[in-house]
Amino acid sequence: MEKKWALILGASSGFGGAAAAELAKAGYSIFGIHLDRQITMPAVHQVIKKIEKTGQQAVFFNINAADPIKRVDVLDEIKERFAGKEHPLVHVLVHSLAFGALKPYIAKNPNDCISQSQMAMTVDVMAHSLVYWTQGLIQHDLFAKNGRIFALTSAGSHTVIPNYGAVSAAKAALEAHIRQLSVELGAMGITCNSIMAGVTDTPAVRKIPNNDKMLESARMKNPTGRLTTPEDVGKAIALLCHENANWISGSVIGVDGGEYSVNYIGDKTSQSIK
Secondary structure (H helix, E strand, O other): OOOEEEEEEOOOOHHHHHHHHHHHHOOOEEEEEEOOOHHHHHHHHHHHHHHHHOOOOEEEEEOOOOOHHHHHHHHHHHHHHHOOOOOOEEEEEEEOOOOOOOOOOOOOOHHHOOOHHHHHHHHHHHHHHHHHHHHHHHHOOOEEEEEEEEEEEOHHHOOOOOOOHHHHHHHHHHHHHHHHHHHHOHHHOOEEEEEEEOOEOOOOHHHOOOHHHHHHHHHHHOOOOOOEOHHHHHHHHHHHOOHHHOOOOOEEEEEOOOHHHOOOOOOOOOOOOO
16 A cells, blocks of 8 residues: 655644644655644644544654755655655655744834845745745655645735735735635646634744734634634645545635634624524
């Protein structure tokens, strides 16, 4: 039986960690890319433990995913691990990198607004890195035909959130990259989709100013009366890896319990039917 692997960018927490756990349940071993200091390593070990509990392998690399030299080193190591074996391949690539500058565009004091280097870093990490990792997998002959690519986007790709401008630009670029990749990789049967999760209480969201108000607003809007969880998103990604989902590509897929369709927030937004 062919051994399947998933490569998760941003695998140590949030959507990436949940996707790793759910894909392991679905029979995928996991290559995890993450950037963590000693203080957050316990969370990484928890994700690895969840993967190994399913009987699958977990191989994690603590590197900057946007570093081109580190990227090639990891791909070379993966290629070497596969050498001489029954040619297992990477069947799933998940891009869930959340590292960007949260600053306004305009301020009188240059130190109070986003700089050119911060803008470039944000878009490079949160969008362009998807293209470079995909190129690397293809050029190393590591990506399986009929594979899957998922990129985690957000409503910020087309709406305004205070101090979120650079990340919004990155999410819009990420969705554009997914559309382009879906066309260029279509002949290989590789599907590419953006996953737009509902507002979720993750480490990345907690960095956004006034995130408590954002979380409460999302909870009130959601017809279910609760927030989206990383596990909701991980399950959706695992579902879309099924062979019957091979005709879904180039899309932005909402995983939010209906949250984004609700504009009105009031007493009657979410109530049980009596």
